[in-house]
Amino acid sequence: MYSRNSVPVTVRAADKSDADLLTGLHRKCFTSYWNSDAFSDFFTVSGTYALLASAPEPVAMMVCRLQYEQADIITLCVLPEYQRGGIARMLLKMAMDNAASLGATQMFLDVEDGNTAAVALYQAFGFTQISRRKLYYRQKDGSFTDALVMTCKLA
Numbered sequence: 833m834y835s836r837n838s839v840p841v842t843v844r845a846a847d848k849s850d851a852d853l854l855t856g857l858h859r860k861c862f863t864s865y866w867n868s869d870a871f872s873d874f875f876t877v878s879g880t881y882a883l884l885a886s887a888p889e890p891v892a893m894m895v896c897r898l899q900y901e902q903a904d905i906i907t908l909c910v911l912p913e914y915q916r917g918g919i920a921r922m923l924l925k926m927a928m929d930n931a932a933s934l935g936a937t938q939m940f941l942d943v944e945d946g947n948t949a950a951v952a953l954y955q956a957f958g959f960t961q962i963s964r965r966k967l968y969y970r971q972k973d974g975s976f977t978d979a980l981v982m983t984c985k986l987a
């Protein structure tokens with residue numbers, strides 16, 4: 833079991849019944865957050881899986897989708913006060929291992945250009961940028977930012 837400042841961090845699979853919990857975490861981690869319906873909808877698509885980390889209250893989550901040989905990271909976030917403690921590293925490793933064990937050979941994700949923390953995390957796991965989606969994310973002020981598309985082969 834992983835622990836942060838001596839507090840155990842446990843991880844369990846999350847599902848549609850956790851949509852409100854996942855939304856609450858997303859809201860605290862992103863300026864443009866998704867509502868509970870969005871999270872419920874994710875789980876209607878087969879191959880969607882999610883991880884919820886608690887310490888013991890929910891502190892981080894990750895949603896992925898696995899379709900045939902392709903795995904996608906839909907979202908990943910760690911509450912600000914729990915960041916830089918290795919929780920995202922742990923979730924990402926679990927998600928990559930899970931996808932590989934189920935037959936996926938490659939993982940993809942979109943990340944906002946300028947999100948240095950997330951890009952550094954993904955690069956540390958071997959993800960590289962393969963393309964850019966111009967003006968993909970809408971900001972609260974109405975402006976738009978690009979998404980970087982990154983990918984990594986799974987072992």
Ligand SMILES: CC(C)(COP(=O)(O)OP(=O)(O)OC[C@H]1O[C@@H](n2cnc3c(N)ncnc32)[C@H](O)[C@@H]1OP(=O)(O)O)[C@@H](O)C(=O)NCCC(=O)NCCS
Binds near residue numbers: 944949
């Ligand atoms: C990106 C995010 C998930 C990282 O979570 P985290 O638990 O803090 O990350 P970890 O502690 O596991 O860090 C693992 C590695 O990622 C990189 N990293 C993480 N945060 C970083 C930061 N602020 N600056 C630079 N590198 C960073 C480092 O390589 C780090 O390894 P190190 O601590 O040995 O240097 C977190 O900052 C977050 O939730 N941000 C807001 C939501 C978001 O942007 N999600 C990503 C959407 S694609």
